Amino acid sequence: MDKYEHVGYLGKGSFGCVSKIKRKEDGRILVWKEINYGEMKEKEKQLLVNEVNILQKLKHTNIVRYYDRIIDAHQTKIYIIMEYCVGGDLGQLIQKCKSDRQPIEEEVIWRTLLQILSALHEIHNRKDGVILHRDLKPGNLFLDDRGNIKLGDFGLAKILTGGAQHAQTFVGTPHYMSPEQIYSKPYNDKSDVWSVGCLIYEMATFKPPFHEAVTHNQLYDKIKQGVYDPVPNYYSKDLSDVISKMMTLDNHKRPSVHDLLHTFAPLALRYKEKKI
Numbered sequence: 001m002d003k004y005e006h007v008g009y010l011g012k013g014s015f016g017c018v019s020k021i022k023r024k025e026d027g028r029i030l031v032w033k034e035i036n037y038g039e040m041k042e043k044e045k046q047l048l049v050n051e052v053n054i055l056q057k058l059k060h061t062n063i064v065r066y067y068d069r070i071i072d073a074h075q076t077k078i079y080i081i082m083e084y085c086v087g088g089d090l091g092q093l094i095q096k097c098k099s100d101r102q103p104i105e106e107e108v109i110w111r112t113l114l115q116i117l118s119a120l121h122e123i124h125n126r127k128d129g130v131i132l133h134r135d136l137k138p139g140n141l142f143l144d145d146r147g148n149i150k151l152g153d154f155g156l157a158k159i160l161t162g163g164a165q166h167a168q169t170f171v172g173t174p175h176y177m178s179p180e181q182i183y184s185k186p187y188n189d190k191s192d193v194w195s196v197g198c199l200i201y202e203m204a205t206f207k208p209p210f211h212e213a214v215t216h217n218q219l220y221d222k223i224k225q226g227v228y229d230p231v232p233n234y235y236s237k238d239l240s241d242v243i244s245k246m247m248t249l250d251n252h253k254r255p256s257v258h259d260l261l262h263t264f265a266p267l268a269l270r271y272k273e274k275k276i
């Protein structure tokens with residue numbers, strides 16, 4: 001613990017709170033996610049061990065970098081030391097633009113989509129086993145000082161190795177729950193794609209595609225019907241098309257991350273060029 005100086009509280013992650021810290025040896029600003037495992041059931045401890053093992057393997061520009069971990073057995077706490085993202089999380093950006101009534105620029109949405117898909121391509125196509133994030137939402141995507149997106153908080157992620165071809169179902173944030181999860185089918189890589197569709201839709205409309213449901217079952221019925229308000233017409237047809245592709249109800253017909261990167265990466269560049 002004496003390697004780091006606590007600077008300030010930043011927010012809550014899965015299983016624990018996130019703080020800004022300074023590494024004493026070089027003054028580098030990092031974060032730690034502090035988790036108290038004292039009350040955890042075996043299954044939750046396994047998820048925690050999972051998260052650290054997964055994070056240690058991942059080195060990608062659009063995934064928060066893991067640096068270290070400290071186990072304080074006396075306090076039954078683990079501290080996961082990771083990259084600091086000065087821009088905070090995407091949920092804060094959406095909330096600010098919503099309260100300022102300032103639509104997020106289309107180029108920003110395309111750039112965000114490309115970076116999230118690039119991070120998912122990394123974890124979905126690993127040789128040592130497909131990793132599913134399983135909790136993609138604005139609060140789990142972080143912004144660095146150059147507006148780059150970093151996929152973070154692998155608290156619910158799962159490695160599918162060997163026989164375990166499918167993660168167990170019903171894990172994730174209800175708003176972004178996919179139809180296959182509602183039908184108790186296994187969570188799979190296309191379920192992460194569904195969540196990205198919901199997330200990009202929320203960047204464009206400031207609300208999740210399926211909302212205004214009083215109970216979870218009402219929300220699940222809306223998701224199963226797959227009917228949501230159109231994207232505002234100040235965005236291109238290309239954007240609403242790629243959102244509807246990612247929100248294809250049948251996950252077998254839904255494009256994979258690989259498909260999406262190959263079908264519209266040139267498109268996103270067009271929007272990049274359009275800005276000039």
Ligand SMILES: CNC(=O)c1c(C)[nH]c(/C=C2\C(=O)Nc3ccc(Cl)cc32)c1C
Pocket residue numbers: 010011012013014018031033064082083084085086087088089142152153
């Ligand atoms: C109000 N909070 C913030 O502005 C904020 C900032 C500047 N950074 C963060 C969070 C993280 C951050 O900066 N790096 C992270 C790595 C992993 C996880 Cl789970 C979270 C973070 C937050 C929540």
